[in-house]
Amino acid sequence: MLEDRMTTAASPAAWPAAYPQGYAVVDVETTGLARDDRILSAAVYRLDARGEVEDHWYTLVNPERDPGPVWIHGLTSDVLEGAPLFRDVAEEFTDRLRDRVLVAHNAVFDWQMIAREYARAEREAPVRQRLCTIALSKELGLPLPNHKLESLAAHFGVVQQRAHHALDDARVLAEAFRPSLHAAAAGGLRLPLHECRPLTEWSDRPTPRIGQQGGPGGYRATSWRPSRRRPACPYPNPGRYEEGRPLKQGMRVAFSGDTSVDRELLEDRATEAGLHVASSLSRLTSLLVTNDPDSGTSKVVKARQYGTPVVDEAAFGQLLRDVEPADG
Numbered sequence: 264m265l266e267d268r269m270t271t272a273a274s275p276a277a278w279p280a281a282y283p284q285g286y287a288v289v290d291v292e293t294t295g296l297a298r299d300d301r302i303l304s305a306a307v308y309r310l311d312a313r314g315e316v317e318d319h320w321y322t323l324v325n326p327e328r329d330p331g332p333v334w335i336h337g338l339t340s341d342v343l344e345g346a347p348l349f350r351d352v353a354e355e356f357t358d359r360l361r362d363r364v365l366v367a368h369n370a371v372f373d374w375q376m377i378a379r380e381y382a383r384a385e386r387e388a389p390v391r392q393r394l395c396t397i398a399l400s401k402e403l404g405l406p407l408p409n410h411k412l413e414s415l416a417a418h419f420g421v422v423q424q425r426a427h428h429a430l431d432d433a434r435v436l437a438e439a440f441r442p443s444l445h446a447a448a449a450g451g452l453r454l455p456l457h458e459c460r461p462l463t464e465w466s467d468r469p470t471p472r473i474g475q476q477g478g479p480g481g482y483r484a485t486s487w488r489p490s491r492r493r494p495a496c497p498y499p500n501p502g503r504y505e506e507g508r509p510l511k512q513g514m515r516v517a518f519s520g521d522t523s524v525d526r527e528l529l530e531d532r533a534t535e536a537g538l539h540v541a542s543s544l545s546r547l548t549s550l551l552v553t554n555d556p557d558s559g560t561s562k563v564v565k566a567r568q569y570g571t572p573v574v575d576e577a578a579f580g581q582l583l584r585d586v587e588p589a590d591g
Contacts, residue, residue, distance in 0.1 A: 277449070282444075283363070285310065285311055285317075287359055287360045288367070288436050289377070289433060292336040294330055302324050302326065302349060302377070302380050303336060305324060305352075305356065306322075307320050307433065308437040313445070314440060314445065319437075321433075322347065323346035325347065330343060335427050349383070360388065364392045365377075370394060370397075371532075375525065388459070391458065393456070395457070396439065397410045399440075402447065402455055419442050421435050496538070499589070500549065501513050501549075501590070503550070504550040505572070509582065510550070511589065515541050515550075516533055516539065516540055516550050517542070517551050518551075518552045519544075520563075521554065522554065523576060533583065538586065544562040545569075550571070552576060553576075556573050556575075
C-alpha cells in the first residue's frame with residue numbers, strides 16, 4: 264500500500280529516472296484574480312532533484328495600480344511605491360525559474376499571473392512544465408480535510424509563520440513538497456506534470472482601431488491557452504446545490520456570462536476541486552454561476568425553467584474554498 268510507504272524516503276537506487284532534475288517552488292501575491300490583475304510580490308525556493316533547498320529569493324513588485332485586498336496580503340501603496348517594476352526583476356526571476364519545473368499550490372493560477380507579467384514586459388517566461396501540489400496530494404491520497412495550503416502544511420508538520428506572505432508561503436510549500444515528492448518516488452507514481460505554453464498574445468499596446476482585434480485598457484487578449492477536453496469527473500453527481508451548504512465533489516456546475524476571473528481559470532479551479540464543469544445546462548445541473556441572473560442567455564432561461572440554483576462569481580469563489588468530499 265502506498266500509504267504504508269509514504270513516510271519512507273525513496274532509496275537512491277529507487278529514485279525514478281524520469282523525475283525532473285530541479286524545481287522552482289513559487290508563490291505570488293496579486294492585486295486580485297482577474298486577467299488584468301498584477302503581481303505585488305514573488306518568492307522562489309529552488310530545490311534540487313530530491314526536493315532539498317538550494318536557495319531562495321523574494322521581491323516586492325510595483326503593480327502600477329491599486330494593490331487590491333490589503334487586508335489579505337498586507338501590501339499597501341506606500342510599501343510598494345519604491346518597489347521595482349516587474350520588467351526590472353524579470354531577468355533575475357528568469358534565472359530562478361530556468362530549467363526547472365514550476366511548483367505551486369493551485370499552479371495554474373501562479374503560472375497564468377507570471378506568464379502575463381512576462382508578456383507585458385515583452386519577454387517569455389522560461390517555464391515549460393508546472394506541478395500543482397493540490398494535484399500531487401490527490402495522487403498520493405493524502406487524508407486532507409480540504410485543499411488549502413494550511414491543511415497540506417499541517418499534514419506534514421510544517422509551521423506557517425506569515426500566511427499570504429509570498430516568501431513564507433513558498434517556504435511552507437517547499438517543506439511540504441519535499442516529503443510529497445519522496446512519497447511519490449517511493450510509490451513509483453508518475454508526477455502530475457503539465458505543459459506551460461508560452462503566452463505571446465498578451466502585451467501592452469495602443470487600443471486597436473475599429474476592425475482590429477483587441478480589448479479594453481490597451482491589452483490584446485486572445486485565446487492563448489490551448490483548447491483541450493477536460494478529464495471526466497471521477498465522482499457521481501450528488502444532486503443539486505442547497506443554499507447554506509457546501510458544494511460536494513461530483514456536482515455539475517455551469518457558467519454563464521462574463522466573469523472577472525478568467526473563465527478557464529474558474530473552470531480549472533472547479534475541476535481541481537472535484538466538480539464536473541458542464542458546457543450546457545440540463546435538469547442534472549447542480550448549480551449555475553452567473554453575475555447577471557436577469558439576463559436572457561439560454562443557460563439562465565433554462566435555469567429558471569428547471570429551478571436550478573444560481574449563485575454569482577464571488578459566492579462561487581467562497582464555496583470553492585471548502586468543497587465536501589464525495590461519498591465513499
